[in-house]
Amino acid sequence: MRQLYHYWICPFSRKIRISLREKALDFKLVLENPWKRRHEFLVVNPAGSVPVLEEEDGLIVIGTYAITEYLEENHNKPDFLGQDAISRAEVRRLTEWFDIKFNKEVTQLIITEKVIKRFSKSGDTDAATIRCATQNIKHHLQYIEYLTDRRNWLAGDNFSYADISAAAHISCVDFFGDVAWDKFPAARDWYSRIKSRPSMQIILKDKIAGLVAADHYGDLDF
Amino acid sequence: MRQLYHYWICPFSRKIRISLREKALDFKLVLENPWKRRHEFLVVNPAGSVPVLEEEDGLIVIGTYAITEYLEENHNKPDFLGQDAISRAEVRRLTEWFDIKFNKEVTQLIITEKVIKRFSKSGDTDAATIRCATQNIKHHLQYIEYLTDRRNWLAGDNFSYADISAAAHISCVDFFGDVAWDKFPAARDWYSRIKSRPSMQIILKDKIAGLVAADHYGDLDF
Structure with a gap:
């Protein structure tokens, strides 16, 4: 069966999990803790990062960029890029917004402080960050x-x-209760619509050893 | 005419400049200093970043991800992704390697310290970084x-x-003489082959106000 190497609180892994389910493509999850830099995994992906998708025919697709474009080129029902050049440019602009800008300004900081530092024992959490x-x-x-x-x-x-990208990033941050939803009702409505999708519901039910989600994290009404 | 909003020492802008020339697509360069956050430019791209491509028909394509995929979908002679799924996954894996990993570990640090801090007067250069x-x-x-x-x-x-991505990043760092070429002759040979391409030659001849390139920067023999 198709396999996805992932980590629970990794926005890029979540993005591919959502995409695969939305496309009704079956897959098995394989947990990889990127900070452990496991030798067998580094042979597959020298960058040591997740997600990595392994297809049943043995094709290995590495990284969020390669996987999403691969899925559109080979499993494009439903399609998540749009059909014309204007739509595709707009989807990719906003995907980059969340995968690069939001990641740099928000997700990466939160995950480093609250997950990686903790599990890899590489320092104390920095409240200012x-x-x-x-x-x-x-x-x-x-x-x-x-x-x-x-x-x-x-x-x-x-x-x-x-x-999908925006929700994947926001869900990783919302896990820790770090999103001020009460000030942004329209953003909350949009996120609530995504939370109600089966592809997202299953992610919100993940049990992650050593981490406890914020109270409202899985609720549709939050 | 087609316009490319760019900044001189921006690897992502250089990547698109190289790609457009390799594809023999005419374009006019429009200089944009991203740290100035010019209002008229923010209306076009709220992220305030370059590159932004404006086609003659008015289509605006924003960001390195959207532009490269747009070019492959609409101007794919020559093609820079390959034809089969294996090649396309490999090209995109390595593109992400340089655009994300190399950028985070090298280019962004050098550019912040040696270009942005200087021109935006936002602090002293940090030698340790x-x-x-x-x-x-x-x-x-x-x-x-x-x-x-x-x-x-x-x-x-x-x-x-x-x-193209690798060379774009490396050229921005090599501008300041920060690459230890003597230890890596095979990497130097690869970079020398790219330097000799007309698409790269023109970039290496850029005159950038306030910055002086390292001696060997434009030389094919370095």
Whole structure:
């Protein structure tokens, strides 16, 4: 069966898990703790990072960029990029927004402080960095409000990789209760719509050894 | 005419400049200093980052991810991703390697310290960060040696976005003389082949106000 090497609180892994389920592609999860740099895994992916997708025919696709484009080229029902050049450019612009900008300003900071430092015993949590990240989230929620005020989904009429990427990142941060939802009702409505999808529901039910989710994390009404 | 909003020492802008020339697509460069956050540019790209491509028909494509995939979908002669799923996954894996991993470990550190801090007057250059970045480069040059020992170009038989991304990043760092070429002759040979391409030659001749390139920067023999 198709296998996805992933880590629980990794936005890029979550993005591929959501995409595979939305496309009704069966897969088995293989847990990989990237900070352990397991030798057998480094042979597969010298970068040591997840996600890595292994297809039944043995094809190995490495990294969020390669996997999402591979899925669109080979399993594109439903399609998450759109059909015309304008839609595809807009979906990819916003995917990059969340995978690069949001990741740098928010997700990576929170995950480093609250997950990696803890499990890899590589230092104490830095409260100032967490404060900075939770401040940064607000600008992104504001931008989500701006977009959803004008569109059905982030990139336009249809659910796309823009929504999947944004939700994957936000869910990793929301796990720790670090999102100020009460100030951003329209962003909350958009996220609630995504939470209600079966592809997301299953992720929100993950039990992660050593970590406890915030109270509202799995609730549709939050 | 087609326009490319770019900044001189931005690896992502260089990547698109190389790609457009390799594809023989005419374009005009428009200089944008991203740290100035010019209002008219933020209206076009709320992230405030370059590159941004504006096509003659008015289509605006934002960000290195959207632009490279757009170019492959709409101007794919020559093609820089390959034709089959294995090649495309490999090119995209290595593109992500340089655009994310190399950028985080090397380019972004050097550019922040040597360009952005200077021009935006946002602090003093930190020597320890630069030392760390120049140490990190070595692992990447070693990986380039490993790849070119087994292949004609980084991702396989053909020149691809993997080579373009790698060269774009390395050229930004090499501008400051921060690459230890003497220890990595095979990586130097690979880079020399790219330097000799007209698409790269024109970039190496850029005159950048306020910055002086290292002596060997433009030379084919270095």
